[in-house]
Amino acid sequence: MQSPINSGDTAWVLVSTALVLLMTAPGLALFYGGLVRRKNVLSTMMQSFFILCLISIQWVLWGYSVAFGPDVGHLVGNLSWLGLNGVGLTPNPDYAPTIPHQLYMLFQMMFAVITPALITGSYAERIKFSTFVVFTLAWATLVYDPIAHWVWSKDGWLHNLGALDFAGGTVVHMSSGISALVVALIIGRRTGFPRITPAPHNMTYTLLGAALLWFGWFGFNAGSALQANELAVSAFVNTNTATAAAAIGWVVIDWFVTKRPTVLGAATGAVAGLVAITPASGYVSPISAIFIGLLVACVCYMAVAVVKQKLAYDDSLDAFGVHGVGGTVGALATGLFAQKIINRGGADGLFFGNPHQFVVNAIATGATIVYAVVVTFIIAKVLDLTMGLRVKEQDEAIGLDNTQHKESAYTLID
Amino acid sequence: MKLIIAIIQPHRLDDVLQELDKKEVYLKTVTNVLGCGRQKGVTEVYRGVKEAGTLLKKVRLEIAVNDAYVKPTVDAIVKGARTGNIGDGKIFVLPLEDCIRIRSGETGKVAIG
Numbered sequence: 001m002q003s004p005i006n007s008g009d010t011a012w013v014l015v016s017t018a019l020v021l022l023m024t025a026p027g028l029a030l031f032y033g034g035l036v037r038r039k040n041v042l043s044t045m046m047q048s049f050f051i052l053c054l055i056s057i058q059w060v061l062w063g064y065s066v067a068f069g070p071d072v073g074h075l076v077g078n079l080s081w082l083g084l085n086g087v088g089l090t091p092n093p094d095y096a097p098t099i100p101h102q103l104y105m106l107f108q109m110m111f112a113v114i115t116p117a118l119i120t121g122s123y124a125e126r127i128k129f130s131t132f133v134v135f136t137l138a139w140a141t142l143v144y145d146p147i148a149h150w151v152w153s154k155d156g157w158l159h160n161l162g163a164l165d166f167a168g169g170t171v172v173h174m175s176s177g178i179s180a181l182v183v184a185l186i187i188g189r190r191t192g193f194p195r196i197t198p199a200p201h202n203m204t205y206t207l208l209g210a211a212l213l214w215f216g217w218f219g220f221n222a223g224s225a226l227q228a229n230e231l232a233v234s235a236f237v238n239t240n241t242a243t244a245a246a247a248i249g250w251v252v253i254d255w256f257v258t259k260r261p262t263v264l265g266a267a268t269g270a271v272a273g274l275v276a277i278t279p280a281s282g283y284v285s286p287i288s289a290i291f292i293g294l295l296v297a298c299v300c301y302m303a304v305a306v307v308k309q310k311l312a313y314d315d316s317l318d319a320f321g322v323h324g325v326g327g328t329v330g331a332l333a334t335g336l337f338a339q340k341i342i343n344r345g346g347a348d349g350l351f352f353g354n355p356h357q358f359v360v361n362a363i364a365t366g367a368t369i370v371y372a373v374v375v376t377f378i379i380a381k382v383l384d385l386t387m388g389l390r391v392k393e394q395d396e397a398i399g400l401d402n403t404q405h406k407e408s409a410y411t412l413i414d
Numbered sequence: 415m416k417l418i419i420a421i422i423q424p425h426r427l428d429d430v431l432q433e434l435d436k437k438e439v440y441l442k443t444v445t446n447v448l449g450c451g452r453q454k455g456v457t458e459v460y461r462g463v464k465e466a467g468t469l470l471k472k473v474r475l476e477i478a479v480n481d482a483y484v485k486p487t488v489d490a491i492v493k494g495a496r497t498g499n500i501g502d503g504k505i506f507v508l509p510l511e512d513c514i515r516i517r518s519g520e521t522g523k524v525a526i527g
């Protein structure tokens with residue numbers, strides 16, 4: 001009897017899994033690391049690296065079961081897949097019929113890894129390492145796993161509603177982005193902010209990190225086709241196109257507003273484009289991808305350069321401004337630009353005669369935001385009252401690398 | 415004419431610069447240095463091996479002033495840099511023999527400000 005496993009699909013998803021891991025470490029580690037002060041670069045990078053370690057185990061033990069396991073009330077999976085019980089090497093026909101089930105599990109793991117890593121941008125330079133570890137495990141289990149179930153599990157309520165989210169606009173970017181804002185508000189501004197706003201200590205890291213994110217994101221979006229086929233190519237093309245359009249858009253806006261095109265603007269614009277195209281990548285045309293890229297550049301630029309300055313909240317590395325806002329733009333744009341001729345498994349969007357899709361995506365957006373805000377607030381508040389989220393002011397002044405890890409990133413002499 | 419050398423905590427630099435601006439002391443040079451005081455530095459740990467007595471990062475300011483500006487400058491530095499904790503730093507006031515502005519060739523008190 002012929003095995004249902006397709007070697008082309010399996011090879012592609014294996015590679016995509018590795019590509020998505022690369023997005024967290026070193027992609028995000030470099031991107032965020034370059035943006036903080038020298039005295040905090042190790043702690044910032046450590047957060048990304050260590051989340052990879054933590055969630056790799058959490059996912060295998062219970063995370064995958066809660067997110068993708070047999071459905072309970074359309075809200076969560078049950079624990080029958082605890083420790084990957086029943087998750088073997090034959091395909092799971094509901095999720096990915098042509099690749100081993102454990103590969104699907106591992107691919108999804110990398111999404112579960114990068115999502116809490118995105119949040120680190122909002123509490124950079126002031127969070128206690130011990131509390132960070134507990135927060136990450138709690139958030140992954142109580143926020144990420146359920147939302148992933150709603151959108152991607154075959155009986156999740158948003159999936160049943162028909163929400164279109166190809167690779168994680170709601171599940172990854174909106175959830176992490178809005179949660180980042182909540183934590184930023186609870187943990188408070190860095191000392192001296194906004195009077196003292198530190199400059200990135202190494203913009204070369206940030207640019208290299210953005211480039212690695214772009215590279216890895218092909219696995220994130222095109223890999224979500226779960227097959228080495230036309231849909232994967234379509235998602236790949238859209239990813240590259242939207243990202244380029246967003247980077248150019250941001251640079252042009254920057255050129256007008258600050259009279260100089262900035263490197264940070266190009267890097268940030270590219271990341272915003274990657275975020276926005278994530279939910280749309282398997283459903284839209286390349287020309288739509290250009291519009292989505294230009295749109296998110298405008299909206300996120302406003303969020304980061306105008307709204308954040310006015311409201312003066314310290315979302316230090318713009319986790320909310322880029323991922324939260326960008327993810328929302330992407331999710332809603334999917335409801336506008338989706339075309340069934342691109343992906344027969346999808347639907348048409350508002351611009352192609354089906355306003356219902358926009359409504360459904362808007363509901364998914366709203367539900368994700370509300371749930372993430374409420375649960376993240378509870379987790380962060382409880383941890384702040386018990387363990388304390390923030391380091392002492394003296395420790396913040398000395399720097400987290402020294403106080404949390406007793407290490408320094410750079411020597412001055414030798 | 416005096417040369418004021420101050421060794422301060424790096425994270426107090428922004429506050430010190432703001433205090434100096436308030437006293438209209440605008441000309442300064444800032445460098446990264448390593449140093450320690452009576453505590454003889456901190457320990458760092460690498461793969462279980464403790465390295466004791468490591469020098470700490472500090473910031474050094476050098477400001478040349480006319481005599482009338484010595485007290486305002488010292489006061490500004492103290493106000494910006496003092497935290498009350500060990501490691502706040504020191505200020506040295508040295509006599510300055512001469513000062514020359516390279517661009518114009520002016521010397522003495524005129525060249526300082």
